[in-house]
Amino acid sequence: MSSTLVSRPAATAPAALAGASPAAAAATAAADAALPLADWIERVVRGLDRGGRHWTQARRKEALQRVLAANRRDGERLQQRLGSLLAQWEQDTPDRTPAELDQAAGGTPAAAPAAAAPAVLPAEGPARQEAAAGPLARDREAAAPSVHPPPAGPDAAERDAWQALLARVGSSLQRALPAQDAAAEALAAELEAGTRALREAPPDAARAAALAGACDRADRLLAHHRVLVERLGGLCDELVGSLGALAEDARWAEGPADAVRARLADGLSARGLHAVTELLRRTRERQQQLRRQRDEARDALKAFLPRMLAELAALGEASGRFHGEVARHADRIARADTLESVAGAVQELVGEARDIEAVFGQAQRRLRDEHARASALDERVGRLEGELRRLSDEVATDPLTQLANRRGLFAAFDVERARIARGGEPLAIALLDVDNFKRLNDDLGHSAGDAALKHLAARVAQGLRPTDHVARYGGEEFVLLLPATAVDDALRLLSRLQRGLSESLFLHEQRQVFVTFSAGVTAYRPDEALEVALERADQALYEAKHGGKNRSCAV
Known part of the structure; x- marks a missing residue:
């Protein structure tokens, strides 16, 4: 708004209101220009303090805000509108439309600046302009802070809201651009500069064209990014298909591969990829543990075979020596000519037989023991390989917490969705997340994290009804799937669970560990997928996490 704006004195206002000619209005405006700024402000303040039959104080404030907001960029037109408005207040005449105010001030809206211009800035040169403008124009710089009021009125508030929304849209678009990309970084900087320029100055064709060009380039870049995401999804599908070929036994990979395919079929999302990553990590760790035990048992079984062969070789050698001794003693007996020599040969033969019997007995016991160990190892190998297959086929239970896993959750959800389709009561869905879990793992180790998960799972399961589901x-x-439960009731249930968990510490290696969780809850909407409801619950969970944790929020 220009600092040269002045209003029409009260003494001349009735002439304008009475339908004075444009020439008379222009002359009146010239007289207004000489009015000191202090008198003009005093008139406005005095007018706001008064009331009347047509003009209450509330209506006066509203009309003033409307005039200021509609004419803040055209000082001369604002001068005309304010003069007419003040005259209406002082005469207590009915409110007029903007067109009527323009007409009363000396012309149509388009002609108003031209009609009023000679009265404020006549074309006789700078000296005459300054004289016509009066002390207000001469003191323009000093009075600038006083004649630039803050944005007011519904139009200004709406414009400010749109500018704030534009800034948010620009920021969101910048965040959507892929990181670590030089072209994307340059484009983000250009978008930021463009939106800032629109906030700080009125839009013009050049700025609008520049920002539109940046948006077009952002569209192309995001389209390329979408293609990249689709190709990454195809790559994930190919990698999943190769799990069976790369595994030692294809049956070990069937379960994880099916689970990953099910998640990818829902579309790529941050939550889905996180769940797939966790599933593959847990499966890999468990399979590595079982394969290590299986390999140890197999190695022990393999080590038994050389010992058994050595034992058999020793038995063969002992048997050969015994046969040689038998032949030697038989020859002695054949050559013996006395009873004493025969008896001596027989005694030696019996001794040799007893020695070989002892050797064979010891070998037999060792072979029996080795056979028992080999049988146990073989049984363990078979059991571990069966565990690997069962791990792959395990689809309903989480091995750590003994709660339902993701597949068990979806099976329960299908049951509840069918119940709702038959006219059942509403279903509340809650998403829980352990607070500061990474710090717990880092400080106390993964065993403490596992213990915390089991502790939380047990406490939550104890606090639910038999008809509720936790996974x-x-x-x-x-x-949590909470049948026949409204969102408000679900929030109260979660608060009880949080209080109960906060009151119960669990011991880990003689240390008390405090565990809390944050939660987001939403109501199931008919015919929607569980993933869609969980995305809403995740938004509420995000709000709870950033609101102090150990809280529950709904969306």
Whole structure:
């Protein structure tokens, strides 16, 4: 708004209101220009303090805000509108439309600046302009802070809201651009500069064209990014298909591969990829543990075979020596000519037989023991390989917490969805996340993290009804399905669970560990997928996490 704006004195206002000619209005405006700024402000303040039959104080404030907001960029037109408005207040005449105010001030809206211009800035040169403008124009710089009021009125508030929304849209678009990309970084900087320029100055064709060009380039870059995401999904599908070929036994990979395919079929999302990553990590760790034990048992079984062969070789050698001794003693007996010599040969033969019997007996016992160990090892190998296959086929239970896993959760959800389709009561879905779980793992180790998950799972399961469902969704996240439960009731239930968990510490290696969780809850909407509901619950969970943790929020 220009600092040269002045209003029409009260003495001349009735002429304008009475339908004075444009020439008379222009002359009146010239007289207004000489009015000191202090008198003009005093008139406005005095007018706001008064009331009347047509003009209450509330209506006066609203009309003033409307005039200021609609004409803040055209000082001369604002001068005309304010003069007419003040005259209406002082005469207590009915409110007029903007067109009527323009007409009363001396012309149509388009003609108003031209009609008023000679009265404020006549074309006789700078000296005459300054004289016509009066002391207000001469003191323009000093009075600038006083004549630039803050944005007011519904139009200004709406414009400010749109500018703030534009800034948010620009920021969101910048965050959507891929990171670690030089072209994307340059484009983000250009978008930021463009939106900032629109906030700080009125839009013009050049700025709008520049920002539109940046948006077009952002569209192309994001389209390329979408293609990249689709190709990454195809790569994930190919990698999943190769799990069976790379595994020692294809049956070990069937279960994880099916689970990953099910997640990828829902579309790529941050939560889905996180769940797939956790599933593959847990499966890999468990399979590595079982394979290590299986390999140890197999190596021990292999080591038994050389010992058994050595034992048999020793028996063969002892048997050969015994046969040689038997032949030697038989020859002695054949040559003996006395009873004493025969008896001596027989005694030696019996001794040799007893020695070989002892050797064979010891070998037999060793072979029997080795056979028992080999049988046990073989049984263990078979059991571990069966465990690997069962781990792959395990689809309903989380081995750590003994709660339902993701597949068990979806099976329960299908049951509840069918119940709702038959006219059942509403279903509340809650997403729980252990607070500060990474710090717990880092400080106390993974065993403490596992113990915390088991402790939380047990406490939550104890606090639910028999008809409720709880499942470990992945990592430190859990999902509750609460049939016949409104969102407000679900929030109260979660608060009780949080209080109960906060009151119960658990011991880990003689140390008391305090565990809490944050939760987000939402109501199931008919015919929607569980993933969609969980995305809403995740938004509420995000709010709870950033609101102090150990809280529950709904969306």
